[in-house]
Amino acid sequence: MSVSEWQGDGEAMCPHRLILEHVTSRWGVLVLIQLLDRPYRFSELRRAIGRVSEKMLTQTLQTLERDGLVHRDAKPVIPPRVDYSLTELGREAAEQVRALASWTEQRMDDVLGARRAYDEARDARSRAS
């Protein structure tokens, strides 16, 4: 499968790439993984993820809901209560994303080591010049 096969036909980006970008977006990744645990209320989700603004969380949830990955259950009570959960489609995506996140966690030390080596090599080069 070639990357260029996903590209748009001139103006818009191809749908495949767009969906992938929703799923791999900064907050999309975190929301999907968090919801694998269990359903969350809006504020609860915000606290669980941490350092996400109301605006970005709203935007992310709406995008994921529109793509059919997240189910939004707004209960008509006072005060309002809205629960978010994964659809079956969302669970599939979330599991892929979680696999990637787990890999990242397992291999973090290797990456950090590679970074140190890279930076040291760069510093040595700049001293030599």
Added chain:
Amino acid sequence: MSVSEWQGDGEAMCPHRLILEHVTSRWGVLVLIQLLDRPYRFSELRRAIGRVSEKMLTQTLQTLERDGLVHRDAKPVIPPRVDYSLTELGREAAEQVRALASWTEQRMDDVLGARRAYDEARDARSRAS
């Protein structure tokens, strides 16, 4: 301007999320998947991905190289020739990313259907009000 400056990522965020963001970044995803195929030269990679500026491709490759995911092989010839390939670490990451991309492709129709349903429901609601 130093590399670490424009690469940003000053140690504000936890390393785990940071690595994940490099791997899932817009161009990072495309580069990793493309390099799963075989090593590529810079311009060759640029053509294969398409619609990526020189600047962004350079930036992405440097970030992935620093994280130890991509190997850069600059041959001291005229004209310059630089080959990029995946490291073992990079191959592991790329395979996870490719799995996610494949899922997206397989499930694209479901997502597009969900979107149509969402938009129609929203339009119906706005007409009713």
Added chain:
DNA sequence: CGGTATCCAAAAGGATACTG
């Protein structure tokens, strides 16, 4: 509580010119 609307700052990204 769970949003929306608005404004503003910061970061990403593109175009162009230039270099070894």
Added chain:
DNA sequence: CAGTATCCTTTTGGATACCG
């Protein structure tokens, strides 16, 4: 060819105020 450097535009994201 494979980049850097610079300038500029676009997008992203946060802060704040307000609403049902």
